[in-house]
Amino acid sequence: MFTQPQPKGSATTLAPGAERAVRLVRKKLLAGERIDVNALAAELEIDRTTLFRWVGNRDQLTMRAILSITIPTLRQIIAEADGAGGVKIARIMGEYARVSVEAEWFTHWIKRDPERALRLLTSKASPLQQHVVGAIEQLLIDEAETGPVGTPLPVRDLAYLLLRILESFVYADLIVGDEPDWTKVEPAVAALLRL
Incomplete structure (x- = not known):
């Protein structure tokens, strides 16, 4: 557990570009990698400004990715x-x-x-x-x-x-x-x- 993605259609659903960024950060977090905004922007083939416009700063982006993992995990724990x-x-x-x-x-x-x-x-x-x-x-x-x-x-x-x-x-x-x-x-x- 604690590795599940955020389900579609939830209260924290993002625009497609922002969702791509969150998925990438989630993948990096789960792999134990450091979150580098410059590298993320390059990997997403956008500039830093666009990334910030989509998801905010590094902390905001990281928290969105963590939420996308923990929300469904907590829901599952409650349900079970x-x-x-x-x-x-x-x-x-x-x-x-x-x-x-x-x-x-x-x-x-x-x-x-x-x-x-x-x-x-x-x-x-x-x-x-x-x-x-x-x-x-x-x-x-x-x-x-x-x-x-x-x-x-x-x-x-x-x-x-x-x-x-x-x-x-x-x-x-x-x-x-x-x-x-x-x-x-x-x-x-x-x-x-x-x-």
Whole structure:
């Protein structure tokens, strides 16, 4: 998992030229290659200005490619999770953490430029963080109807907190110098949800 392309017709569908650029960056990320905007433009047979017009700067292009991989991965994890209520939510968070830590391309990309990666992945402006918080928020709403969720926090706040728990274990090497440990995410989420 964590290698699937973004499905066509999604909310992040791009113009054909931009989609070609995102596909190329996705291919390079999955191969563990460095993203060089000049080389990308040359490979796409366009100039840098056209590439920037299509997809923005290198960080924006990289995040679009990462989103095109992680969105369907998270959707699949949610669709395949068993259980109900807080139990299901904890399992989903644990599984999402696992695939994040075990995706070699992802860890390789993070280790190449850790400060930039942490900023792109965890800042308030991060499209990845916004998407994942939104997905967790919807999951909390859906699962509150099927089983106990166990916390009085507003749904949006709880979704953000759950993602921060996941990030603290997945990006532990960048934050505090510890090894990433996805196995702690499910029990930590379960404890917060009072399961």
